[in-house]
Amino acid sequence: MLDLLEVAAEPNRRRLLQLLARGEATVTELASEFPVSRSAISQHLLLLAEVGLVSARKDGRNRYYRLEEQGMARLREQFDAFWTTELDQLVADASELKSKNITQGDS
Amino acid sequence: MLDLLEVAAEPNRRRLLQLLARGEATVTELASEFPVSRSAISQHLLLLAEVGLVSARKDGRNRYYRLEEQGMARLREQFDAFWTTELDQLVADASELKSKNITQGDS
DNA sequence: TTAATGCGTTAGCCTTTGCTAACGTATTAA
DNA sequence: TTAATACGTTAGCAAAGGCTAACGCATTAA
Numbered sequence: 001m002l003d004l005l006e007v008a009a010e011p012n013r014r015r016l017l018q019l020l021a022r023g024e025a026t027v028t029e030l031a032s033e034f035p036v037s038r039s040a041i042s043q044h045l046l047l048l049a050e051v052g053l054v055s056a057r058k059d060g061r062n063r064y065y066r067l068e069e070q071g072m073a074r075l076r077e078q079f080d081a082f083w084t085t086e087l088d089q090l091v092a093d094a095s096e097l098k099s100k101n102i103t104q105g106d107s
Numbered sequence: 108m109l110d111l112l113e114v115a116a117e118p119n120r121r122r123l124l125q126l127l128a129r130g131e132a133t134v135t136e137l138a139s140e141f142p143v144s145r146s147a148i149s150q151h152l153l154l155l156a157e158v159g160l161v162s163a164r165k166d167g168r169n170r171y172y173r174l175e176e177q178g179m180a181r182l183r184e185q186f187d188a189f190w191t192t193e194l195d196q197l198v199a200d201a202s203e204l205k206s207k208n209i210t211q212g213d214s
Numbered sequence: 215t216t217a218a219t220g221c222g223t224t225a226g227c228c229t230t231t232g233c234t235a236a237c238g239t240a241t242t243a244a
Numbered sequence: 245t246t247a248a249t250a251c252g253t254t255a256g257c258a259a260a261g262g263c264t265a266a267c268g269c270a271t272t273a274a
Contacts, residue, residue: 001260009116012262014189021193027222040263042222061221061271069201076198079186082121086128091183094176108230119232134252147233149252168241168251 004071005078007051012036013044017067020054024066111178112185114158119143120151124174127161131173 001007008014012034019030031041045065048054052071056063108114115121119141126137138148152172155161159178163170 003116003118005121006116006118009110009113010262011110011113014112017194018189018191021191021197028220036262037264038222039224039265043224043262046223061269063222067197069197072194073198073201076190079190082125083183083186084125084128087124087179090128090174090176091180094180117232135250143232144234145252146235146254150232150254153253168239170252 001047002051004051004053004075005082007047008053008075010044012041013048016041016044016048017053017072020065020067024057024064026062026064028062030065108154109158111158111160111182112189114154115160115182117151119148120155123148123151123155124160124179127172127174131164131171133169133171135169137172 008017015034016030019025019033027038027042027045030045031038034041045054045056049056049065052068053075054065054071055068056065058064115124122140123137126132126140134145134149134152137152138145141148152161152163156163156172159175160182161172161178162175163172165171
């Protein structure tokens with residue numbers, strides 16, 4: 001899977017990116033936050049690295065993973081490209097509709 | 108697959124959402140914009156409908172699909188929830204770095 | 215130096231995904 | 245009314261995804 005948004009969208013990987021936003025961490029540390037195995041997390045990290053969203057540094061017998069700023073910037077760009085002005089307008093309308101419903105003002 | 112972001116992230120489905128931002132369309136009309144079959148597109152649309160991002164209306168022998176504003180609003184919310192302040196800061200830093208590189212100002 | 219420990223990664227399996235081909239059905243034209 | 249046509253959806257299959265178990269390897273301790 002080469003698509004940046006698709007790679008980032010998977011729930012476990014999304015959570016990994018959020019955890020890494022706090023700073024670098026080892027596979028084991030990260031895995032402790034998930035119900036799945038170290039192995040599963042390692043594979044998610046390898047995929048994230050492959051698309052340039054994270055990178056790793058070796059220290060002792062640990063591998064410290066960290067976010068790759070440039071990759072994350074590309075991710076943001078791709079989302080913004082998807083979320084066009086048309087969609088923005090559409091959702092704005094939906095919000096109005098929602099407020100109307102809450103205040104029972106649609107008679 | 109029940110996850111909203113994950114469903115929306117798949118490239119073909121992302122494109123479908125963008126096309127539907129212009130207004131409603133039939134399966135055949137939408138499929139004409141893709142290299143894959145009508146059937147494939149129909150299945151993507153059914154999945155999008157299942158998570159509430161689109162809905163359909165029957166007219167003659169056509170089914171007109173359209174975006175579901177409330178669902179799209181939920182999608183936006185989920186993305187914003189993912190894209191924390193920490194990530195925003197991180198990407199801001201990356202942008203600075205980028206400008207520096209462009210202007211060769213990093214001696 | 216050698217054994218033991220703990221780290222991250224591959225091997226292998228099952229499930230899910232995305233696709234085309236075949237289908238059923240409603241609508242239109244004869 | 246009947247036949248033909250065009251629409252969208254299911255059936256079935258090959259490929260990809262995500263997971264645990266097994267592994268290799270580096271590091272630490274004896």
